[in-house]
Amino acid sequence: VLHLGDYQYEYTRNTYTIPGGNVRDHEGPETVTLAGYRQRHAQYKADADLQAAHAAAPWLVVFDDHEVDNNWADEIPEHAEDQPTFLERRAAAFRAYYENMPLRRTSVPRGIDMQLYRRGRWGLLANFHMLDTRQYRDDQGCGDGYKDCPAAVDPARSITGAEQEKWLIDGFHHSRAQWDVIGQQVFFAQRDNNAGPAKVTSMDAWDGYVASRQRITQGWVDAGVRNPVVLTGDVHAHWASDLKLDYDDPTGPSVGSELVATSISTGGDGADSDPAKHPYLKINPHLKFYNNQRGYVLTRIEKDLLSADFKVVPSLRQPGSEVYTKATFVVEDKVPGVQQTYLRPLPPSIQAAPEITVEDTVRLETERP
Structure with a gap:
């Protein structure tokens, strides 16, 4: 399975509602801390169909933006004026992503950086x-x-x-x-x-x-x-x-x-x-x-x-x-x-x-x- 990003979304409940209503909602605030990102990954992994997909085949994965913050670029978040500690958030997101996704040891995050x-x-x-x-x-x-x-x-x-x-x-x-x-x-x-x-x-x-x-x-x-x-x-x-x-x-x-x-x-x-x-x-x-x-x-x-x-x-x-x-x-x-x-x-x-x-x-x- 080749997964090319946006494995999970960072938003709080009711930030976005798909046409016809969401299939499920995840409790908790917008993910900005390590605990928050870990919780969001755990919420996604509770889906039995997703568990079956991971069991069925090896995965090759990369993140995009929503594993951290919408449309982030390098050290710049979507709304820089609201996120003076964005690099801490980025480091937390990388850590949780590595902990929960099939990645090589060479991808272990080092501070705010991750070899993806x-x-x-x-x-x-x-x-x-x-x-x-x-x-x-x-x-x-x-x-x-x-x-x-x-x-x-x-x-x-x-x-x-x-x-x-x-x-x-x-x-x-x-x-x-x-x-x-x-x-x-x-x-x-x-x-x-x-x-x-x-x-x-x-x-x-x-x-x-x-x-x-x-x-x-x-x-x-x-x-x-x-x-x-x-x-x-x-x-x-x-x-x-x-x-x-x-x-x-x-x-x-x-x-x-x-x-x-x-x-x-x-x-x-x-x-x-x-x-x-x-x-x-x-x-x-x-x-x-x-x-x-x-x-x-x-x-x-x-x-x-x-x-x-x-x-x-x-x-x-x-x-x-x-x-x-x-x-x-x-x-x-x-x-x-x-x-x-x-x-x-x-x-x-x-x-x-x-x-x-x-x-x-x-x-x-x-x-x-």
């Missing part, structure tokens, strides 16, 4: 480069949310920090694997939500750190990585995308693939829709798929093919609710980019439903959590 980025190797089939896009990043350039922000293209800004960036690119050059999988937290491909000349993108994602993304993409191209695939979480929806060196040239070659897994439960049931009608796909032709239901991605890696089934669960509240494949995408050996091989048809009742808008998408991603 690392590699896992599956023989010569695949390398898993697991990133940390929180602990070393520059602060979001123009604050949170979607912005047309000059700082987003500042070449001095980084989402990984210089040391981790070098480690990753060095790993590309030394890789002999058939597949190089980058497991990380936030959306990698460009997602411009403005059809006009402005470029309005998420400041918390790689879009807020364009030069950082460019250097890493160029790094795997220069290293001759055979099959680069980015696996992503964060945005509470399924997406699939081709990766480009130049997103402003839709006719340019694809140089990689990105698969984004939706949330397990955050956001309520969501709704099925026609992915081709999503406005982001029209503005960004490298984006190939969208679905706003809950679920996971079942990925199979073979020598010559990577396949990804985008699984959805229609009802969070119904025990034994069916799990079905909404879409299947494949990545062929030495053919960068995603190819759709299956799409489950929409029920007639949904075909006439209102189309999702840019505003809907931004709201679903940016409202708490």
